[in-house]
Amino acid sequence: MVVLVAHRPAGMRWLTPLALMMSLAMGIAAAAEEPTDDEPLRIGLTSVFLNDRAAFLERWQTYLASRLDREVEFVQRGSYQEITDRIRQGHLDVAWICGYPYVRHQQAMRLLVVPLFEGEPLYRSYLIVPADDETTDSIEELQGKVFAFSDPDSNSGYLYRRYQLKRLGFDSEDFFRRTFFAHAHSNVVEAVAAGLADGGSVDSYVWETLRLHRPELVERTRVASRSPQFGHPPFVARRGLASETRAAVREALLGMSDTARGRELLDELNLDGFSREAPALYEPITAMMHYVRE
Amino acid sequence: MSGSDVLGRLSFRYKLPLALTITAVFTALVVGAVMLAYAYVNTRASLIDHAESLAAALVATARPALRNDDVWRAYTMLSGRTLDANESGSKRILLDDDYTVFASNRPDRFSVGRTLEADSEFAELGGWIRAQGVPDEPVVVQRGLVDTHLVLVAPVLSEQIAVGALVIAYPRSQLIAGFWQLVAQGGLAIAAILAILLPVGWYLGHRIASPLSQVADTLSRFGERRPEQIAYFQPAPSDEIGRLLEAFNEMLAALREKAALERQVIASERLAALGRLTATVAHEVNNPLGGMLISVDTLRRREPDNPHVQHTGALLERGLGQIRQTVSALLVQGRMEDRDLDPSDVEDVRTLVSSRLDRRQARLEWDAEIASSLPVPATAMRQVLINLLLNAIDALDEGGDWVRFWMEHGLERLDVTVDNNGRAIPAEYLDRIFEPFTTMRAEGTGMGLWVTYQLVEGLGGQIEAHSNNGSTRFRVSIPLPSDQEQAINERN
Numbered sequence: 001m002v003v004l005v006a007h008r009p010a011g012m013r014w015l016t017p018l019a020l021m022m023s024l025a026m027g028i029a030a031a032a033e034e035p036t037d038d039e040p041l042r043i044g045l046t047s048v049f050l051n052d053r054a055a056f057l058e059r060w061q062t063y064l065a066s067r068l069d070r071e072v073e074f075v076q077r078g079s080y081q082e083i084t085d086r087i088r089q090g091h092l093d094v095a096w097i098c099g100y101p102y103v104r105h106q107q108a109m110r111l112l113v114v115p116l117f118e119g120e121p122l123y124r125s126y127l128i129v130p131a132d133d134e135t136t137d138s139i140e141e142l143q144g145k146v147f148a149f150s151d152p153d154s155n156s157g158y159l160y161r162r163y164q165l166k167r168l169g170f171d172s173e174d175f176f177r178r179t180f181f182a183h184a185h186s187n188v189v190e191a192v193a194a195g196l197a198d199g200g201s202v203d204s205y206v207w208e209t210l211r212l213h214r215p216e217l218v219e220r221t222r223v224a225s226r227s228p229q230f231g232h233p234p235f236v237a238r239r240g241l242a243s244e245t246r247a248a249v250r251e252a253l254l255g256m257s258d259t260a261r262g263r264e265l266l267d268e269l270n271l272d273g274f275s276r277e278a279p280a281l282y283e284p285i286t287a288m289m290h291y292v293r294e
Numbered sequence: 295m296s297g298s299d300v301l302g303r304l305s306f307r308y309k310l311p312l313a314l315t316i317t318a319v320f321t322a323l324v325v326g327a328v329m330l331a332y333a334y335v336n337t338r339a340s341l342i343d344h345a346e347s348l349a350a351a352l353v354a355t356a357r358p359a360l361r362n363d364d365v366w367r368a369y370t371m372l373s374g375r376t377l378d379a380n381e382s383g384s385k386r387i388l389l390d391d392d393y394t395v396f397a398s399n400r401p402d403r404f405s406v407g408r409t410l411e412a413d414s415e416f417a418e419l420g421g422w423i424r425a426q427g428v429p430d431e432p433v434v435v436q437r438g439l440v441d442t443h444l445v446l447v448a449p450v451l452s453e454q455i456a457v458g459a460l461v462i463a464y465p466r467s468q469l470i471a472g473f474w475q476l477v478a479q480g481g482l483a484i485a486a487i488l489a490i491l492l493p494v495g496w497y498l499g500h501r502i503a504s505p506l507s508q509v510a511d512t513l514s515r516f517g518e519r520r521p522e523q524i525a526y527f528q529p530a531p532s533d534e535i536g537r538l539l540e541a542f543n544e545m546l547a548a549l550r551e552k553a554a555l556e557r558q559v560i561a562s563e564r565l566a567a568l569g570r571l572t573a574t575v576a577h578e579v580n581n582p583l584g585g586m587l588i589s590v591d592t593l594r595r596r597e598p599d600n601p602h603v604q605h606t607g608a609l610l611e612r613g614l615g616q617i618r619q620t621v622s623a624l625l626v627q628g629r630m631e632d633r634d635l636d637p638s639d640v641e642d643v644r645t646l647v648s649s650r651l652d653r654r655q656a657r658l659e660w661d662a663e664i665a666s667s668l669p670v671p672a673t674a675m676r677q678v679l680i681n682l683l684l685n686a687i688d689a690l691d692e693g694g695d696w697v698r699f700w701m702e703h704g705l706e707r708l709d710v711t712v713d714n715n716g717r718a719i720p721a722e723y724l725d726r727i728f729e730p731f732t733t734m735r736a737e738g739t740g741m742g743l744w745v746t747y748q749l750v751e752g753l754g755g756q757i758e759a760h761s762n763n764g765s766t767r768f769r770v771s772i773p774l775p776s777d778q779e780q781a782i783n784e785r786n
Contacts, residue, residue, distance in 0.1 A: 146365075146405065146406040146407055148365075148366070177406075177407045178365065178406055178407045180363065180364065180365035180366050180406075181364070181366065182366040183366065187366055187370075191366060191369065191401075194369070194373070194401050194402070195401040195402035195405065196365065196366075196369050196397065196401035196405075196406060197365075197401075197406070198405075
């Protein structure tokens with residue numbers, strides 16, 4: 001049962017009266033229809049560059065908790081698959097997932113917000129090679145090499161490359177000598193930097209953000225080619241989540257750019273904010289998915 | 295000159311410390327070498343142990359990674375920083391069932407999908423594994439295959455079937471570098487130990503050897519110095535050297551005693567010879583002297599009016615009289631028919647010398663315990679006492695202010711001691727002090743102590759003189775005849 005507490009955390013000052021009223025209304029409504037409402041709001045994360053940043057996640061969690069006036073629990077798993085499965089099964093309330101699983105399981109989730117990266121709700125897939133490979137500038141040149149994908153559920157790290165190769169007339173299984181999944185974009189960067197793979201496919205947002213946090217790692221890789229833009233991995237809510245809760249979470253995320261602490265957190269995330277977008281943003285991914293399946 | 299000559303000649307003062315030093319250095323080197331050999335074997339063994347336990351841990355993860363074709367997982371497992379923080383140069387390679395590299399911690403060198411044969415250093419090892427098949431259990435491969443590395447090959451088994459192989463290689467240079475590091479550390483430790491042991495050994499050796507060399511030095515000086523000029527050693531602990539010093543001291547004491555005895559014997563023999571000589575000469579002089587005196591007397595009586603005869607006669611009489619005086623002084627009669635010594639005789643002597651002492655404003659300490667008469671010839675004894683006391687008083691010329699007289703007797707002896715704190719008698723005089731015509735005074739005749747000595751000899755006694763910085767002492771000891779002897783003497 002959620003009740004407004006007398007001692008509000010400092011962040012509460014920034015709550016607009018509207019948001020306050022909304023969260024109050026949501027609390028009452030949620031209490032009426034959802035017996036699990038006093039449990040924490042569980043948010044699943046896949047954007048794996050965050051994995052090793054427990055202190056940051058703690059602060060973000062605290063921030064969201066104060067905005068939602070409800071305990072928030074971040075849930076991390078080793079693969080996209082597990083997070084996708086868990087939100088489909090209703091074990092997670094909200095998740096930050098890739099556009100590819102979103103379009104695959106659109107009937108099981110609702111689009112909440114889309115991160116704004118470099119001012120747009122868009123990102124790309126980067127083809128990266130080791131920095132000492134100074135010539136490669138297309139995926140064709142990596143034929144017969146070792147290639148690192150990030151995750152089978154990743155658009156930028158897998159789907160797009162399969163699509164691209166199929167368009168070029170290749171099967172991604174035979175095209176490379178060997179392929180493997182590193183299960184995170186940052187791992188792909190590491191694998192390519194170490195020379196374990198001759199090339200890899202990563203999320204442009206992750207690569208650019210890693211460049212800020214771990215320049216010594218990213219310097220050892222080079223972007224050989226950039227894909228067209230796609231809808232940025234979105235925050236989604238499970239289908240059954242109360243609309244008030246959904247709205248509150250959406251507002252909390254959208255409102256981050258309006259508060260100083262929210263902006264600090266966004267800076268660390270290397271994001272400009274969040275925006276509401278229509279599911280149509282992900283249609284190109286759907287199209288690629290269908291093409292690849294044919 | 296051979297080495298043993300040099301060693302033989304070297305003083306113990308250096309030989310002993312040197313021996314201790316050589317022993318310490320030799321021991322340190324042997325212990326160091328043994329420890330290093332042990333450390334090398336141990337380092338190698340512990341490296342192999344380490345590789346084996348690492349392999350056991352890695353194989354458990356390698357199996358699912360191979361099964362799931364999970365190169366990334368295998369890579370993170372093999373390159374885990376925490377696995378092998380110390381062995382930065384080590385190589386961990388996972389081969390799949392085609393003997394191609396599935397993953398390694400050095401993908402830049404052993405890249406995925408290539409064979410070990412592609413690497414020149416590991417080519418032979420690759421060939422060996424391919425020819426041999428994956429071993430059933432972890433083996434350390436023989437050195438010839440990869441000269442530069444210590445290599446362990448462990449199978450990745452799935453239900454007894456090898457699905458891959460794990461190769462763990464440590465550069466030998468690292469093993470050797472580690473070994474040299476141990477050598478350096480060991481060397482430092484040995485140097486530190488020696489830095490303590492050497493001075494201690496040198497000091498101890500020196501301490502043991504220095505009494506020996508002192509004894510040797512002292513013994514070598516025995517010829518050129520008299521025993522009393524050689525100092526005794528300080529008493530030492532009762533080890534062999536302590537006993538040696540003790541024996542040396544005993545020997546020195548015996549030698550000193552012997553030398554003193556010899557000097558005494560020589561002195562008394564010389565005095566005895568002198569006594570016989572002077573007695574003979576005096577006798578030979580005395581015989582014609584009597585006749586000559588009678589002749590001169592007769593001549594003077596016959597010619598009373600001849601002034602020339604009278605004058606010459608008187609001259610001759612005075613000269614011959616002086617000769618007789620001298621001769622009779624030389625001819626001391628020890629055993630004379632005489633009365634016994636009486637307490638009053640001693641008092642007379644005291645009275646006689648007191649007036650001389652008063653003039654010098656010196657003190658006389660008098661301690662004579664003679665209650666009754668003693669069977670000692672009184673005249674001779676009085677002469678002895680007077681001579682000794684007057685000598686003592688004369689010695690006060692230079693700074694002395696007291697004379698001590700001490701006389702006591704038992705049943706068998708009469709002992710007299712005369713001390714003064716005046717001029718000391720130099721050692722060269724002391725040996726010849728009782729010989730006639732030996733004097734330290736310009737006006738002295740040198741007859742006083744000679745007479746005293748003859749008298750004491752005549753009485754069957756002993757006389758000795760001591761002189762050192764503070765005082766001079768004469769001691770006389772006269773035997774008292776027993777009643778029986780006295781009776782015989784009286785009858786004679």
